[in-house]
Amino acid sequence: MPFHVRPDRLARLQAELAAVGATADGGVHRPAFSDAHVAACRWFQDTAREAGLETWMDTAGNQGARLMVAGPEAPSLLLGSHLDSVPYGGAFDGALGVLCALEVLLAAREASIRLPFNLEAISFTDEEGRYLPLLGSRAFTGTLPPEAQAQLEASLSPAARAAAQALGVDPTRLDEARRAPESLVGYLEVHIEQGRELEQRGGGVGIVTEVVGIWQYEVCFRGAADHAGTTALPARRDALLGAARFMDRLATATVQADPAYRSTVGTLTVEPGALNVVPALTTLGVEVRAGSVDGLRVLEALVHEEAQAAAQAGGLEATCTLTARVDPVPLHPQMQRALAHGAKHVGVAGYAMPSGAGHDAQALAAIVPSGLLFVPSRGGRSHGPDEYTTPEDGLHGARVLAAAVESLAQADVRP
Ligand code: HGY
Ligand code: MN
Ligand code: MN
Numbered sequence: 001m002p003f004h005v006r007p008d009r010l011a012r013l014q015a016e017l018a019a020v021g022a023t024a025d026g027g028v029h030r031p032a033f034s035d036a037h038v039a040a041c042r043w044f045q046d047t048a049r050e051a052g053l054e055t056w057m058d059t060a061g062n063q064g065a066r067l068m069v070a071g072p073e074a075p076s077l078l079l080g081s082h083l084d085s086v087p088y089g090g091a092f093d094g095a096l097g098v099l100c101a102l103e104v105l106l107a108a109r110e111a112s113i114r115l116p117f118n119l120e121a122i123s124f125t126d127e128e129g130r131y132l133p134l135l136g137s138r139a140f141t142g143t144l145p146p147e148a149q150a151q152l153e154a155s156l157s158p159a160a161r162a163a164a165q166a167l168g169v170d171p172t173r174l175d176e177a178r179r180a181p182e183s184l185v186g187y188l189e190v191h192i193e194q195g196r197e198l199e200q201r202g203g204g205v206g207i208v209t210e211v212v213g214i215w216q217y218e219v220c221f222r223g224a225a226d227h228a229g230t231t232a233l234p235a236r237r238d239a240l241l242g243a244a245r246f247m248d249r250l251a252t253a254t255v256q257a258d259p260a261y262r263s264t265v266g267t268l269t270v271e272p273g274a275l276n277v278v279p280a281l282t283t284l285g286v287e288v289r290a291g292s293v294d295g296l297r298v299l300e301a302l303v304h305e306e307a308q309a310a311a312q313a314g315g316l317e318a319t320c321t322l323t324a325r326v327d328p329v330p331l332h333p334q335m336q337r338a339l340a341h342g343a344k345h346v347g348v349a350g351y352a353m354p355s356g357a358g359h360d361a362q363a364l365a366a367i368v369p370s371g372l373l374f375v376p377s378r379g380g381r382s383h384g385p386d387e388y389t390t391p392e393d394g395l396h397g398a399r400v401l402a403a404a405v406e407s408l409a410q411a412d413v414r415p
Contacts, residue, residue: 003107003108003110003111003113003402003406004107004111004402005100005103005104005107005395005398005399005402006103006106006107007391007395009103009106010099010100010103010391010394010395010398011391013047013099013102013103014091014095014096014099014391014394016043016047017040017043017044017083017091017095017098017099018091018095020036020039020040020043021034021036021037021039021040021085022091023088023385025385026091026385026386027085027088027089027090027091027384027385027386027387028085028089028090028091028095029085029087029088029089030083030084030085030089031084031085031086031087031128031130032084032125032126032128032130032131032135032160033061033126033130033131033156033160033161033163033164033167033169034160034163035163037083037084037085037163037167038163038166038167040083040084040095040123041057041061041063041083041123041167044063044065044083044098044102044123045057045063045065047102048065048102048105048121049065051106051109052109053065053066053067053105053106053109053121054066054067054068057167057168058139058140058168058176058177058179059139059168059169059170059173059174059176059177060125060135060136060139060140060168060169060174060177061125061126061135061136061164061167061168061169062122062123062124062125062136062137062139062140062177063083063122063123063167064120064121064122064123065102065105065120065121065122066118066119066120067105067108067109067118067119067120068118069108069113069114069115069117069118069119070114070115070116070117070118071118074116074117074118075117075118075182075183075184075185076117076118076119076120076183076184076185077115077117077118077119077120077184077185077186077187077188077405077408078120078121078122078184078186078187078188078364078368079100079101079104079105079119079120079121079122079187079188079189079190079401079405080097080098080101080120080121080122080123080124080187080189080360081094081095081096081097081098081101081123081124081127081189081190081191081359081360082094082097082098082123082124082125082126082127082128082136082360083095083098083123084125084126084127084128084130085128086128086383088384088385089128089382089383089384089385089387090381090382090383090384090385090386090387090388091387092192092377092382092387092388092389092394093191093192093194093382093383093387094127094128094191096190096191096192096375096389096394096397097189097190097191097397098121098122098123099394099398100190100394100397100398100401101121101122101190101401102121103398104119104121104398104401104402104405105119105120105121107402108402108405115405115409116409117185117408117409119405122140124136124137124140124360125139125167125169127358127359127360129216129324131151131152131155131156131160132144132148132151132152132324133214133216133324133326133358134326134358134360134362134363135148135152136177136360137360137363137364138326138363139174139175139177139178140177140178140179140363140364141178141179141363141364141366141367142175142178142367143363143366143367144174145325148174149171149172149174151323152171152174153171153172156171179367181367181368184367184368185368185369185408186332186335186368186369186370186371186408187335187361187364187365187368187369187370187371188335188338188339188370188371188372188373188401188404188405189359189360189361189364189370189371189372189373190373190375190397190398190400190401191357191359191372191373191374191375192374192375192376192377192382192387192389193206193374193375193376193377193380194356194357194377194380194382194383195356195357195377195380196377196379196380197351197353198351198374198375198376198377199376199377199378199379199380201349201351203348203349203376203393204343204348204349204350204351204376205339205343205348205349205350205351205373205374205375205396205397205400206350206351206352206353206373206374206375207336207339207340207343207350207351207352207353207371207373207374208331208336208352208353208354208355208359208361208371208372208373208374209330209331209336209352209353209354210291210328210329210330210331210354210355211328211329211331211354211355211357211358211359211361211362211365211372212289212290212291212328212354212355212356212357212358213289213290213291213292213293213295213296213326213327213328213329214287214288214289214324214325214326214358215287215288215289215296215299215300215322215324215325215326216285216286216287216288216322216323216324216325217285217286217287217288217300217303217320217321217322217323218283218284218285218286218320218321218323219243219246219283219284219286219303219307219318219319219320219321220281220282220283220284220318220319221239221240221242221243221246221281221282221284221307221310221311221314221316221317221318222239222280222281222316222317222318222319223236223237223238223239223242223278223279223280223281223314223315223316224236224237224278224280225272225277225278225279225280226277226278227276227277227278228275228276228277228278229276231278236278237278237314237315237316238278238279238314239270239271239279239280239281239282239314239316240270240279240282241279241314242282242310242311242313242314242316242318243265243268243282243284243310245309245310245313245314246284246306246307246310246311246318247265247284249306249309249310250263250265250286250302250303250306251263253302253305253306254288254299254302257298257299257302258290258295258298260290260291260295261288261289261290261295261298261299262287262288262289262290262356263286263287263288263289263299263302263303264286264287264288265284265285265286266285266286266287267283267284267285268282268283268284268285269282269283270282271283285323286303286320288300288302288303289356290328291328291354292328293327293328296327296328300322303320304320307319307320326358326362326363328362329362329365329366330365331361331365331370331371331372332365332369332370332371334369335369335370335371335404336352336371338371338404338407338408339371339373339400339404341403341404341407342373342399342400342401342402342403342404342405342406342407343400343403345400345403345406345407346396346399346400346403348396348399348400350400353374355372355374357382359372371404373397373400373401373404375389375393375394375396375397376389376390376393377389378390
């Protein structure tokens, strides 16, 4: 039954995909529902179809490919990740997981193997949350909040709406993307580590034990527009100064609460936005991360407290609205074992580690046994063009994934 992934094919697929939305500095720019994201999804579908796989897409824009190796009634083991990137990101985050999934299906097809489950490869929509974090995987698992439809519809530009439509997205029918859990035996994802632990250990793979929780907020400071020349500084109600105070206070409070906590202000808009007008309104996108819901609650309290304190100091009004909530999750012990078995089979060191980055696997874990495998990231860098994983490490990902699939084919190992 053994089947072998092909390094030459994986390298070719990697090069083809990295060219889609490529930037001059070696990265990719494929934000969800951009032309490049659509092109990457089409590339995935075309490549899978040309290789003899069945393909499908759903109303959340998830793109799938199926290899029937157990018969039409059998459930599938799902393998995948995402093809969207952060703005001006790297060619490996998400992409490597989809490539490894595709390569495993192609290798399994070539070997004409039979398995007790079918194999599916998937590219999930908007993992990075340009519109909603884990949009595709949460729709797929039926775990999107009820307001998701309205949030998505309100935020899609006409161009993004057309791109989303091309991928099969219907914001009014996201619930139809929900996949019946009984049609799946589990989910496995390969991903770059986006940290330095594996590199510091001299290589190997990471077997992820749990994935961090991410809560996001819109924080607004409201002051008053005024003349930049005639209004003395103490008399102003400067909404941008309030935002600056808030950012400084939140960063300090986060570290003081627990060095393992994270808070980030990643977006900021200023209105009316003119050099000679005191800012009247600032809107900040704030994200907090922790490994437990208790930790996230502490961070949520800090967001509220520091916003109010900053507002008070500047004569402003502050509001904080939760816009997205993805909770921390443990990954399934049996899937961890399958990946550890795979690493041993391939002859590569496997280390248990938590993930500080969010992943589609954390959405899938809500409905099926899920596992996540990390391969090294050079310098721990990601979310930028210098993100890099060597071909050897990428190949380890695909090989360990294939070996984990074989291990799960043993009925006594399957969850
Ligand atoms: O934001 C994250 O943690 C991930 O890279 N999507
Ligand atoms: Mn990412
Ligand atoms: Mn990712």
